[in-house]
Amino acid sequence: MPSVRLNQHSAIEFDGTDANLLCALERHQQQVNFHCREGYCGACRCKLLSGEVRYLTEPLAFVRSGEFLPCCSIPLTDISIEVP
Amino acid sequence: MAYTTFNRQINDQLKEPMFFGNPVNVSRYDQQKYGIFEKLIEKQLSFFWRPEEVDVSKDRIDFQNLPEHEKHIFISNLKYQTLLDSVQGRSPNVAFLPIVSLPELETWIETWAFSETIHSRSYTHIVRNISAEPHKVFDDIMLNEKILQRAEDVTRYYDALIDGINLYQRCGEGTHTINGETHTISLYELKRRLYLCVMSVNVLEAIRFYVSFACSFAFAERELMEGNAKIIRLIARDEALHLTGTQHMLNIMAAGDDDPQMAQIAKECEEEAYAIFRKAAEQEKDWAEFLFKDGSMIGLNKDILCQYVEYITNSRMQAIGLKPIFSTTQNPIPWINTWLVSDNVQVAPQEAEISSYLVGQIDNEVDGADFGDFDL
Numbered sequence: 411m412p413s414v415r416l417n418q419h420s421a422i423e424f425d426g427t428d429a430n431l432l433c434a435l436e437r438h439q440q441q442v443n444f445h446c447r448e449g450y451c452g453a454c455r456c457k458l459l460s461g462e463v464r465y466l467t468e469p470l471a472f473v474r475s476g477e478f479l480p481c482c483s484i485p486l487t488d489i490s491i492e493v494p
Numbered sequence: 495m496a497y498t499t500f501n502r503q504i505n506d507q508l509k510e511p512m513f514f515g516n517p518v519n520v521s522r523y524d525q526q527k528y529g530i531f532e533k534l535i536e537k538q539l540s541f542f543w544r545p546e547e548v549d550v551s552k553d554r555i556d557f558q559n560l561p562e563h564e565k566h567i568f569i570s571n572l573k574y575q576t577l578l579d580s581v582q583g584r585s586p587n588v589a590f591l592p593i594v595s596l597p598e599l600e601t602w603i604e605t606w607a608f609s610e611t612i613h614s615r616s617y618t619h620i621v622r623n624i625s626a627e628p629h630k631v632f633d634d635i636m637l638n639e640k641i642l643q644r645a646e647d648v649t650r651y652y653d654a655l656i657d658g659i660n661l662y663q664r665c666g667e668g669t670h671t672i673n674g675e676t677h678t679i680s681l682y683e684l685k686r687r688l689y690l691c692v693m694s695v696n697v698l699e700a701i702r703f704y705v706s707f708a709c710s711f712a713f714a715e716r717e718l719m720e721g722n723a724k725i726i727r728l729i730a731r732d733e734a735l736h737l738t739g740t741q742h743m744l745n746i747m748a749a750g751d752d753d754p755q756m757a758q759i760a761k762e763c764e765e766e767a768y769a770i771f772r773k774a775a776e777q778e779k780d781w782a783e784f785l786f787k788d789g790s791m792i793g794l795n796k797d798i799l800c801q802y803v804e805y806i807t808n809s810r811m812q813a814i815g816l817k818p819i820f821s822t823t824q825n826p827i828p829w830i831n832t833w834l835v836s837d838n839v840q841v842a843p844q845e846a847e848i849s850s851y852l853v854g855q856i857d858n859e860v861d862g863a864d865f866g867d868f869d870l
């Protein structure tokens with residue numbers, strides 16, 4: 411079960427009950443910006459500090475290296491992320 | 495060099511830059527330099543909708559019952575949206591098509607502008623429904639000082655680029671005397687105008703539109719003008735895609751692999767890019783003041799809308815690698831997100847009271863018995 415470390419402190423477990431990382435973050439009362447939830451608007455862009463994620467659908471939004479979209483991805487390993 | 499609608503020169507399209515290379519000859523998509531634009535086209539086509547599909551008849555009653563100051567907010571907002579889409583329905587074609595060099599990008603620009611024309615037609619659909627005299631609403635757009643001020647900044651960068659392209663394609667680089675007036679143009683200057691134009695389009699789509707969406711959805715949050723909100727939601731879904739398109743263009747330009755000069759221009763224009771964002775945010779705040787001059791509405795007032803302007807400006811700047819200019823970090827109207835989720839857009843036709851649902855339905859099952867009472 412991969413853990414998701416947020417902004418260098420609290421960590422949550424990604425236990426598979428959530429469809430994607432955005433849902434998991436929301437279920438743990440983390441405020442993440444979002445619009446489309448389908449990977450094409452890029453509103454939920456976060457920084458991926460360490461670890462790996464897998465995209466469920468390839469994002470259409472521009473994603474810089476070191477960034478990822480939680481709305482259409484799940485963690486492959488333990489990850490550390492920064493939510494703006 | 496002059497524009498040609500079918501460039502006879504045999505070229506490797508994969509080696510062309512996005513803009514100012516050879517004009518496109520064969521519109522082929524079997525090979526793509528930037529596959530993202532093909533994906534955007536496919537997504538945009540999958541979003542296709544028509545304004546007539548949305549029943550706005552209940553809005554007429556809602557509108558008649560609105561207090562005067564809310565009527566002002568609603569109509570002014572709609573006029574502003576009409577202006578923005580009037581510009582966006584034609585300008586990407588006129589400005590970018592003569593200089594584009596990649597078939598997938600060329601088709602994306604056409605697909606993008608086409609979807610804006612649907613938005614324009616939907617405003618007429620809305621206005622016809624709420625007003626017995628739609629011409630008064632549209633006529634006022636050309637007379638309304640507040641809207642015209644915005645039009646100036648929305649169109650300035652397009653016009654400068656188009657003017658430069660006309661001169662360059664007719665006369666080439668250098669100083670030219672035309673009708674007694676001297677004009678100077680260089681390819682570098684044209685590229686600079688292109689970069690600033692795409693930047694200003696990004697601001698239009700990523701900030702100006704969203705400020706207007708907030709107003710449209712604020713009515714619907716109170717279960718008013720819901721037909722209008724359904725249409726705006728479809729428009730917002732398209733706009734999210736368009737601004738992704740312009741963000742890709744800006745980021746490809748800034749990276750420099752496509753055209754090293756563009757990367758240099760992106761650096762040189764950084765100050766100007768900040769200024770474009772800053773000015774747009776100021777204008778949108780002025781606009782908020784005009785909207786709410788006679789009073790606020792439940793859920794939205796001048797201050798909240800101004801905070802949203804700051805929030806959305808910051809977020810859009812970060813998307814293209816600029817630093818935020820405002821201290822606001824929280825979305826003051828989190829309820830807007832629910833209206834922007836694409837999942838929620840599609841509803842079953844029979845649930846949405848779509849008037850065209852049964853129009854044009856054809857029964858393909860034909861039986862011999864169907865001709866039983868048919869005589870020649």
